[in-house]
Amino acid sequence: MRARVVRVALVAATVALVLLAVPLAVAVRYAFFADERGELERDAMAAVVQVGPDFSAGDPVELPSAQPGEALALYDTAARLRSGSGPATGGGAVHRALAGSVAQSQSDGQLVVAVPVSSGERVIGAIRASTGSRTVWTRVLWGWAALLALCLLALGAAVVVARKQAAALAAPLEALARTSLAIADGDLTARAGHSTIAEIDEVARAHNAMVTHLARLLEHERHFTANASHQLRTPLTGLQLGLEAALADPEADPRAALAEAAERSRHLDHTIDEVLRLARAGIGRLPLVANQPAGELLEAADRRWHGVFAGEGRRLTTVWEPEAGRLPVPGRTVDQILDVLLDNAHHHGQGTVTLTLRDLGTALALDVADEGTMPLDSRTIFERGIGDGSGIGLALARQLAGAAEGRLALASTAPTRFTLLLPLHEEG
Incomplete structure (x- = not known):
């Protein structure tokens, strides 16, 4: 019975942890990638401030220093690289930014955020901020590892609690079995003791009542013979x-x-x-x-x-x-x-x-x-x-x-x- 109770508790705990951990793992991945995109967008916005209205006339622009692992690049309205570090021609994210909206994309192992540069009401270029997705995946994996560790810790606690509960459930039943064996050996004075479990106490009371009745019948039979x-x-x-x-x-x-x-x-x-x-x-x-x-x-x-x-x-x-x-x-x-x-x-x-x-x-x-x-x-x-x-x-x-x-x-x-x-x- 002890092993069965532990198995049931482990199955229940495992199912509960899986149902909880899988959505958490998805949420961790989404949160880390969303955080990184937000960081890229903030860096791109900071770079937009450095681009003056004279950029459209051909004046050179010096972009701010990028964060470690990031790359900043300035593109003109033809999606050609004018400054910074990036591909010679902007990709889909840059083209969407030139259309006047903040664009995000993920391809070739890169996270890309493109922010339009405006002068007056006219878009004169786009800032492209990018970073390798491997860095984000590293953080995601570390988050998943921490989540797995917590799940294993919870599973271990469940095992400890299950073993204690199994012992608490099995002890009165084992005592009842010992009492039954003593009665089978001829000790009609043996009685099942009280436990803290109402259902087992009910079984013990029925068992004691049965033994008392049998003892009376046997005593009556002995008296009849005598x-x-x-x-x-x-x-x-x-x-x-x-x-x-x-x-x-x-x-x-x-x-x-x-x-x-x-x-x-x-x-x-x-x-x-x-x-x-x-x-x-x-x-x-x-x-x-x-x-x-x-x-x-x-x-x-x-x-x-x-x-x-x-x-x-x-x-x-x-x-x-x-x-x-x-x-x-x-x-x-x-x-x-x-x-x-x-x-x-x-x-x-x-x-x-x-x-x-x-x-x-x-x-x-x-x-x-x-x-x-x-x-x-x-x-x-x-x-x-x-x-x-x-x-x-x-x-x-x-x-x-x-x-x-x-x-x-x-x-x-x-x-x-x-x-x-x-x-x-x-x-x-």
């Missing part, structure tokens, strides 16, 4: 363990094992739907899901997790008032939040885990508590990557709660207690 992996691992493990336990016990009731497997598979299907809904919705409110009585969700969570805690010698208890258990909540969304909180209590909590459902009038409070302690700050515990695990579950649970117009908070750290608040709406 959410799917985190949420599907537990139900798949439970389904696998239940089937393996049924196969290992020859006296086990296959219908009970199949019923449990069917329930777990339905929960797995709901989990997949919820993760996909979250991925399609992105950031913001999730599409509405069917409501279910809160008590049914707690009973289902108890069935899924009772055996998990019992296998480690721990208890899982549920407490709710009958009226609170009949209140409607977003079924699948709350189901996923409960799984996250119970999984967190299973891996990081201690002792008995208690699920408590409370009716607050305008909202429903669901507490998940255990007998352990939470060493992390309540303000950072919901950030992804926090803690000694994957740091995904609690962040996902808070996102699900927010999408359902609820709020999930760490209500207590010793003992650990998480509280989910869900607003109550009239069913339509």
